[in-house]
Amino acid sequence: MAQKRSIFEEVTTDEKPAAAPRGGLIEKGRGGARRGIRLWLLVIFALVMAMIAVGGLTRLTDSGLSITEWKPVTGAIPPMDEAAWQSEFEKYQQIPEYQIQNAGMTLSEFKSIYWWEWGHRQLGRVIGLVWAVGYAGFALARRVPAGWHRRLILIGALGGLQGAIGWWMVSSGLEGERLDVASYRLATHLGLAFVILGFIAWYVFLLGRSEPELMQARRARDGKLFGMSTGMLHLAFLQILLGALVAGIDAGRGYTDWPLMGGQVLPPDPFDLAPVWRNFFENPALVQFIHRCVGYLLFAYGIVVMLKGRKSAYRVTAGAFTLMGAVLFLQVVLGIMTVLHGAPLALGLAHQVGAVALFVAILHARFLSQYPKSQSVREAR
Template identity: 35%
Template sequence: MSSSLPRHADMAPHHRRLISNWLFVLCFMLLGMIAIGGVTRLTGSGLSIMDWQPVSGIIPPLSHAEWERLFALYKTIPQYHLQHEGFGLEGFQKIFWAEWIHRFWGRLMGLVLFVPLVWFTIRGMITRKLALRLFLFFILGALQGAIGWFMVASGFRPDSTAVEPVRLVLHLSAALALYLAVLWTAFSIRWPQPQTVPATPAAHRTKRLVWAALCLICITIIAGGFTAGTHAGFVFNTFPLMDGHLIPQDYARLTPFWLNWVDNKAAIQFDHRLLATLTALTIGCVLLVGLRTRGLGAKAHNALMLLGWAVLIQYALGVTTLLLVVPVWAGAVHQTFAAVLLGVMLYVLHNLRGVSTR
């Protein structure tokens, strides 16, 4: 393929629609992957498959003997003896299928990315630069599988019944980074020309606030990963107070102080609450400034309104999940909608590309 092939703006409109729709499908699949990952975490299913077989693992157990072999392997780790002892083969099969679906979904996404990529490249429908970028996404997806196994392996230690929170956060962060990269690429192919926006102080202020809110959302999600990994959501199930206090009394019980942010359940949950509230307030400022700014255009204003609804829904989901003591459905939806909110924020930022941040 010649390197002189046109860029996104010069691609045929039907090619842009086709390729962007394909990438949007991948983004929806990534959201599904995040949701399934939440279910596997909340049901304790993630440690049920103790082999990492990137290719042959796509085939589930096909005989009773194979089921018994896998169950016998599972019985050797602490999670079985401390959480699931005596639940039998049928109980093991339930958690096995949740983890198998999670891994199968990842392999399916790889195929959905790689096969059309080869076809579009051969047909000359995408530029060399875009083909290389998308192939890099494929490599990052494969790396994400390796990070997932790195996370799971931490739960096989003699003193562990769950994966290490730091590795869980790494796995989640890598998934979200890939999701954002694919989504931004899809937006750029679908709408390649940035809208010209008057260089007013209000427009600059809006874009700076959007960047601040985007950073806060990312930090809040990382804090949420530690909340999930340490099971901090199962304590202090009241809102807005925590055991009758705005700030929990044992917030700073660990030394050095920074350990409280990753190993103290009271501090971890408080930090997540605080960051979520700061994020919501910052987005409120984005709306107050952005919706009053002339020249952003109807599309940008609609994106801002969508962002407002998204943050309200996510905040309500967080409070609901906490008050109900983290049922599986609520925890999974809350985790998944965090990625949706992040995607909406990225959509807002993409609509403000024509605004200088200087």
């Protein structure tokens, strides 16, 4: 018979209490290889950045029309002998760019522009392959976090659409009297590249922190600063599209004085094309003038946003807006130098890469205004 215990007697037990579950229900339900997927997206991000740079070089070297067919699979194999090279050269000789601009080009000269365009398309195939293999691997291993399948599929779908738009762009320069691709199609192609880059960057930022941390951070969001940075992001995107229009018609090489254009505030003959709407896409003087004006507006608004962001109570957020302002200033200087020197290859490429850096810097500052990083009392501003 068990002994009776006093109600005042201390009761001890050798059993240890069960450990509390780690991470909570939210974290448990949203598992997956967040770190691995983030690393994979960073690789794709770097490849897309390289794609934008190579695309810029392809445009600046007038190589984009050297391949006159779209063969997504078999096109990955370049000409392997002289007969194949001659066949490709003969196809190029049938388009207006050769007949009007490059008549008399040798096979050796053709090869140099062919390799630029082939490399550009090959890099696109590599990006598609890296996405497909990576997504399939994470999906089959059931390591995709909850709610992330649609996001990752979106990137792949946009990549496929980008390939189709790339051919739509190239096809515009293969017939008629056009010597280059249509500038508005070039702007669409570049714009979608930045959209893809933006989604990848945002997802990388999200995956860099846990779901509970993001939920906690969102309670401290700065709605006004988020709205201002969103407006700046849209304005920067517009400026990128205008830059593509400038590149599409070589408008950056027409007026090499600054701050005036042709010695005037408003350039000569800004509306000499008919109908009038064509001037906004095809008149080099007006297109470059608009690009300059939007650049001034972006710079002025960017200073306002930076000063607002620097007042943030969160040190990391304030630092991100300071960095954004510095990149914006550098990009403006690069733009002016590119104009003054007639858009040479090196400066033109640097200006395009600078656009990528600015776009990502704005995105990062915008992200931190939405999800500020927690800090200790000592770190508080």
